[in-house]
Amino acid sequence: MTRIFLAGYGGVGRAFHDLVVAEAASLRSKPQVVAIARRAGVRSDPEGIAPGAFDDAAPAADTALQFAKDGAYDVLVELTPTDLDTGGAALDHVRAALARGKHVVTANKGPVVVAYRELMDLARANGAQFRFEGTVAGAVPVLNTHDRCLTGNPVTRVDGILNGTSNFILTRMMDEGLDFDAALEEAQALGYAEADPTNDVDGYDAAAKIVILANHVLGLDIGMKDVACTGIRSVSAGAIRLARTQGYAIRLIGSVDAETGRARVAPRLVPRTSSLNVTGPLNVVRYRTKHAGPLTFVGRGAGGMETATAVLSDLASLD
């Protein structure tokens, strides 16, 4: 049995808990959630915790960091809120777990963006694994496909639509002729965009994913400050209409090239029939490979259950 410490119990955390229970039988390691950290504190039960069991429980004394440091578990699943500037509390949790030789699986971009090399080194030094498929493109297994299915065919460039919220907004602007503000309001009403949409519409979320792809897939060593980042606030309904009449869509594209080292996120014209032109909340990642041209991966880039499948596949790979 693999004992899981689940830190963070929002949409992804709850979906992961449901999923791991539903699919436990299909996994060799028979994973079981034995501790859950929420804002109120950590509750643990070595016999395993059922989904919903702790919803009404009184606050516990332990903090997530304390449990990461001395609790009894095999794998930390880190799903607390993202902080792209400092890595947030998640960075401390990950450090504490890896330092003890515990594996870490996360969908939290913060620690990966802020401290990729430090954490990979720390994992290696302690015989642990650090996996983060869920940080990029939700359910689409772009990192693990690179790691496990493309040996001998190096990836030399990455382009992609990595933020479903801004892609939803651009799609609605294109399909319905809405201007940016109206499309953003609709996205907020539908739950695709947050009250403060900065990370999504100004391109920072996409830039964070480009940083992860650059460092992990291309072997570069860059941070957020190295990504030239333009969001979609200034994309006008008129520009989208004009592009459409010429057979193009306007999409927020993230790119990074191994040869030039140049990384950017910006609105770009994409032929409507291109496989890079995906609609609505979908994500797409296109790898340019050394020996076999482009490989393109498309799927749902966000959502609790979608991201949870990426976390579970990472967990399964630790078997």
Add this chain to the structure above:
Amino acid sequence: MTRIFLAGYGGVGRAFHDLVVAEAASLRSKPQVVAIARRAGVRSDPEGIAPGAFDDAAPAADTALQFAKDGAYDVLVELTPTDLDTGGAALDHVRAALARGKHVVTANKGPVVVAYRELMDLARANGAQFRFEGTVAGAVPVLNTHDRCLTGNPVTRVDGILNGTSNFILTRMMDEGLDFDAALEEAQALGYAEADPTNDVDGYDAAAKIVILANHVLGLDIGMKDVACTGIRSVSAGAIRLARTQGYAIRLIGSVDAETGRARVAPRLVPRTSSLNVTGPLNVVRYRTKHAGPLTFVGRGAGGMETATAVLSDLASLD
């Protein structure tokens, strides 16, 4: 060092030989081609064979089957011509290698279509691995992504464009208004179609790939006779024109559904902006997953070097 017996030395075989030499340093197992079977016979050299070294050599005495049975090698790379009816000589080579506990990597659909379960069982019984990423969608790692990156998120249906030749023909008919015969002639002149185009344009090649996906990814147990197969000979320029005016393309789509067990290959209408609508010689595979909706993979579905990258990634996974 991993000693490779390369059976078959056509376009894919030669590309694989070039690739394995170019990328050997990046592979843990340091693979080396120590024997090559061509029509004229087998030449071997335990020190390793350089690309082109045997091009003008006199015929050798051994047959591929003889060497598979008693030659000194670790992995059989089976790239002889495909026979979808009987499995051809390749089936005997694969059986002989697996029975000795040698790993087998192939891009030859014949043995996999004709004897999937027998060969998987034989491999297991002898502690060997049988890998065949290169049989489906060329460079696109659809089988290994399923095997290694989607644990806990079962695939329940597969749809795809699995034959680049017929997709090239349909694309030319759509873009240039050509009729089928003219587009076929062009494809033959460009080397995309063979003199006898039956396997490609009548859908048998796509059907073979559907059989492999059905058995390996969906866990079904079907053969060629179970695929309802219609090719593209009867697709008219007029039908394509009409579809286009409505925002659709006509594509040769292969499908198989785990729940119904129904498998088919047939021309179908696809929205032009769908990620299933890929153009030219590209292939696309779309997995419907249980927990995260559709995942779509696009890339070059044929070509010597493209297929060789799939073979090499299988080889690397044996490390």
